[in-house]
Amino acid sequence: MWKVAVVGTGFIGSTIAFVLASKGCCVDAIDINERRIAAFERGDCPIKEPGLAELLREQKATGRLRFSSDFSRVATADVILVTVGTPLAEDFSPDISHIRSATDAIAPHVHDGQLVMVKSTVPPGITRTVVAERLRRFADVHVAFSPERLAEGSAIRELQSLPIVVGGLDPQSSAVAEAFWQQTLGVDVIVVSSPEAAEMVKLADNLWIDLNIALAHDLAKLCDALPYDLDVLEVIAGANSLKKGQHYVNILTPSNGVGGYCLTKDPWFVHSLGARHGADLLTPKTSRTINAGMPAYCALQIAQWARRHDRVLANLQLAVLGLAFKTNSGDVRLTPVKPLLDALRSEGFGTVRVHDPMVLKEDADGWGVELNPSIDDTLRNADGVIFLVAHDEFRSLSPAHIAKLAAPGALVFDGRRYFDRSEIAELQNLGLAYKGVGR
Template sequence: MRQQCLGYGVLVRIAVIGCGYLGAVHAACMADLGHDVVGVDLDPGRIAALAAGRAPFHEPGFPELLGRALSSGRLTFTTDLEEAARVRVFFLCVGTPQLPGSNAADLSFVDDAVRSVAALVAASGRTAVVVGKSTVPVGTAARLAPLVEAVGATLIWNPEFLREGYAVRDTLTPNRIVYGLPDGEDGAAAQEILDDVYADQLRRQIPRLTTDYATAELVKVAANSFLATKISFINAMAEICELTGADVTQLAGAIGMDDRIGKKFLQAGIGFGGGCLPKDIRAFTARAEELGAHESVGFLREVDKINLRRRDRVVDLAKQVLGERLVGARVAVLGAAFKPHSDDLRDSPAVDIATRLQGLGADVVVTDPAALPLLARLHPALSQAEQAEDALRDADLVVLATEWREYVVMDPYDAAELVRTPVVIDGRNVLNPARWRRAGWTYLGLGRP
C-alpha cells in the first residue's frame, strides 16, 4: 500500500542533489507538500546553515518555509550522499555556470552528480528515478541517460522555471510542469512516479506537458532567450528614443496594449542580469554553434550586446553630468542586487556600474536592503551604507540601479535635502520625472526626454 502524504498524493522519498538557490527551495517545498526529503550538498557551510534553519540567500517566504519543513521532520540536510541510499527519486539541482573564457555551460557539476547517483543506485540495488532540473544545453539528457539506465534507473528532464523573488510560489504553484521522458515502459513507469511527487499540483489542474528530452531542455533556454530578447528590444528602442527625443516609456505602453505583444518585460532601463538570463542565452548560442545552427541564434548575440550597452549608457551619463568633477565625486548607487526581492549579485548591472564608476575615480557608496553582506564579501572595495539616507548624504549624483520599492516611493523633496547636488539617473525608469523635477532635481532617464 502506498503511503499518502499531506498533499493527498503519495509520499515519496526524495533526495535533492545540490542545495543552492534552486535545490534548497525545491527541497523545502517538496517537504512542505508532505514528502520525505534529504538535501545533499558538498558545501559543509551551506548544509550547516540550512540544517539550522538559516537561509543562505534572500528569498521572500523561504525562511518560514524552511523552518516549517525542518520542524516537521520531513526535511534533513547532509554532505553524505550515502544517506540517500533508500531514496526513490533523485532531483539534480546543481549549477551550470558559464565556463571561464567561453560562452558554453560548465556541465562538470551535472556530470559528477549523475555519476555519483548512478553509483549509489547500483550499490543499493533499488530502482530509482533521476530527475534533472538544472538548466543544460540541448542534448545533455540524451548523453547522460545511458549512465542512468545502466544501473536500472530512469532519467527524466524536468526543467525549473523559478523567478527570483517568487521562487517559493513558482515551485508550489508553477504555471506548467514539463517532463522530458524516454520512450517505452520505463518512461511510462518513471512518469507515474514523478506524478506522485507532483500530485498536489496536478490535482489543482496545473498543466503537465510530456515530451522528449531535447524539447524539455529547450523549453527553459528558449523561454529565457525570448524574455531576454523582449527586454533588449525595448532597450534598443530606448537608444532610438534618446536620439530622437521620443519617450520609451510611452512607446512601451502603446505597443504593449497590443495583446500579441503585451506589457510584461517592456521596461527599458539598464537591462537584465542574474544567474540565468545572461549565461543561458550565451550557453544557448554556444550550443547552437556546436550544432551548426549559429545563424539561427545570431540575434541573441545582439541581444547580449544591447543589454551590456545600457550599462555603458549610465556610465556615460555620469561622465556627462559630472565632467571633470567625476574624480572624487560622491555617487550614491541605490541597489546592488540584479533585481528587487533578491540578494543575487551575479552579473548585476548595478554592481557593474558601481565598480566602473569607482574605477573612474568616483567615491561610490552602494546601498541595498538585502545584498550588502554578499557585496562586502565579493566587492570589499565598494563603500556601503545600510540606509538609503546615509548613501544620499552629500552625494553629487544618485543612480537608481535596482527598483526596490523603498527607492521607487522615495520622497524627492526629502532626498534633495540630503544630497549636495540634486541629480538622479533613473536606471530603471520607475521614478516620476515631473515630481522629481518639481523637487529641484535634474532627472535623467533612459530613453526619456
Template structure:
C-alpha cells in the first residue's frame, strides 16, 4: 500500500455521523488541536446548525471551541458523502442499536460505509468508533476489501460520558486496536493528538472491552437498585445503609445510589454481550429485569401509600440522566406511561428538554399532589415544596425510602 502521505489529502479527519453526541465532540476536540476536520452527517438540520457555529445539543465546554473552530475554517459539516474522499482518516460514529427482539443490528456500520463507499480512497485509515458487536471490525475489513479498497482499519472505541467529553477526550486513555502494525501505528498517531495514554489491543479484545465496560456499569446500577428495593420492602432507608458501608471503606466506594439506569448505551450493550454469548448471560439478563422493571416497582410502592387514581402526579426530569438534555431511552417515559394508567393526571417537566407535552416546573409544583424526581437534575436539589416528594436518587438528602 502506498503511504498516505503520498496521496494528497486536503483534510485530516472526516467523521461519519459527525454531528451527533459522540462524533461532534470528537471533531471539536481534534479541530482544537489544529487538525482540519469534516463532519459528514445525513441530518441536514444538524449540519446547518454546526456550520453556523452552534451546538445542536448541550455539551459542557464545547460551544466556544466549536464557534472558534468553525470561524477559523478548521471544522465544517456536510451532507455530501463525497466529503469523505478528502480525508486521510475516516472515523465512523453511528448508532448500533438492538432490534425489537434484543438482537444486535450488525448492519449499522456497513450501511454507513455503503453510503459513502464509492468515495473512499486507497491509503485512508478507517476507524470504527461506535460500540460494535464482536466481529464487526472483521466484517468491515472484509467489506472494504471486497470493494477493492486498500485501506487500513482500526477499532478505537469512545469511552466518554455525555456532558464530560471536552475533558475526558483529553484525559482518558484511548484503546486502539488493529489487525496490522501499520494500521495500529496510524490509529495511535491520530489519537495522540488528544492523549498520550494509548492502550493497544487486538480488535476482538477491544470490542469486548467496550461491551464489558458498559455492561459492568449496568450491572452495578442493577445491584444498587435491587438493594434499594430490598430495603424499601422492609421499611428501611437504603441511603443510610449505603452511607454506613461506604464511609471510609474503599472496597465499597463504587456502590452507586439507586435510580433509573437508562440511556442509549448501557441496556443496549448488555444485550449485545448477551447475544454474543448465545444468550447465556444470566447476570446481564437479571440486571435488565431489575433496571427496566424499576418504574413498575416504583409505581407499585406509590400505590401502596397513595390513592393514585385521585391524584395529580408530577414527574420532575425526563432526561436519561441528571444535567442532560438527552431523552433517549429514558425510563422516565416508561414511568409516565404507567402513571397515565394509574393516576388521575400526570404532569411532566424538564429544564433542559423542550417538549410541547411538558409543563413548566412552577405549574407542576402548584398542580401536583405528589412529586417524583425521575432525573436528578441539579435544579431539584434545593426544591422547596410541601407536597410528598419521592426521591430515589437521594438528591435532596431526605433519604430514599419510598
C-alpha cells in the first residue's frame, strides 16, 4: 500500500487524492487554505466535480483519506505529489511562487528514497532547477514531473483511464514514478526522457487544444458571415471524416469562448518562453486573440438579432443559463461568461438574469454576478434565452418548456448547448428564433 501526500487540494489535487484513496492508498491531503481543509474535514466538498463529493465521503469514512495544513505530514509518505497553482503573471510568464513556497514547505521533512512528483503546469526546467535542486539539499529524493491532463466534468473517469506521462530527473526517478502510477491506477504510463520533455507535453497539449478551438471559432464566424444557410457543426462533422496518416481530422466545436485555468494561460506560457529564448512564436498569440474575442462576438450576434427585429435593447430581458466555464462543472475561474455578460451590458441590454445550479453563490459573488436560484424564474418572460454551458439540467430543457416560459418570439442563442436539427425545428415551430455560433 502506497502512502501519498498531495500538496495542494484544488480541483486537480482533490481529485487525485480522493481517487488514490479509493485505490487503497493512505493519503494526506495538505493545503494552506484552512477553510477548504476544514470543509473537507466536515465531509463538505467545495469543488463541484461530478462524483467528487461522494468519493470524499466514502474515502474519509475508510480512514485512508486525511486532511491537514501541517506540511510535516509529508515525512511519512512514499510519494509526494505537488499540485499547487501556477497563475499567469502580468508579463504573461508563469508565476511559480506557489511552487517555490510548496517546495520550501516540504523540504525540511523529506527523506532519502521518497518520490516527489510535480503535477503543476510549469515551464521546462522548473522541476529540475527549482524543485529538485532545493529538495536534494535535504535528502536523496527521486524527482519527476507528470503533466496533469484532466478535463473538468469527467476528471475522475479520465484519471483512471488516460495514459499518464512521466519524466524523471534520472532513470531511477522515472522507474519509481512509472511503478507508482501503474500499481495505483493501472493505466498506461508513457515515460519520456526528462522532466523538461514531460513539462513540454502539457504545454503542447494545451496549445493544440487552444489552436484547434480557435480554428473552430474562425470557421464558425465564416459560416455566420457567408450568405448561405450553413451549420458549422455539420461542416466540422464532414471535415472530421477525413483520415490523415494514422488519425482522422479532429476539429473541435466552437462556443461562446474558452475559459478555465489552463487554456487561458498555458498558450501565453509558451509565447513568453519563446520570447525569452529568441523564438518568435505566432500561434499562441493568435489562438488566444481569437478565443478571447468570442464573448464579445456572441454578445454582438445577440444584439444584431434584436436590432434586426426592431427591439429596444434596454427593454429586453435576457435569461443566461450558465456561469461556469465548462459543462457539468461549477468552476468559474476565468469563465468566458463574465466578459460576455459585460459585453451584453455594453451593447445596451437591460435586465440580465443568470442561473447556474453548479456554481456556488460565493464564487458568483466573486465575479459580481447575482445568481437566480430558479431556472423557471430565470426563463420567465425572457426575450432571449442564452445557453452558455450544457449542464445536464440545461440539456433536459425541452423546446416546449422553453417556449412555455419565454416571451413570444424570443431568441434562443446557443453558445454551447448544441441543439440538434430536430430540436431547432421544434423551437422554430413553437414561434421562437434560434441562433447558434456558426449556425
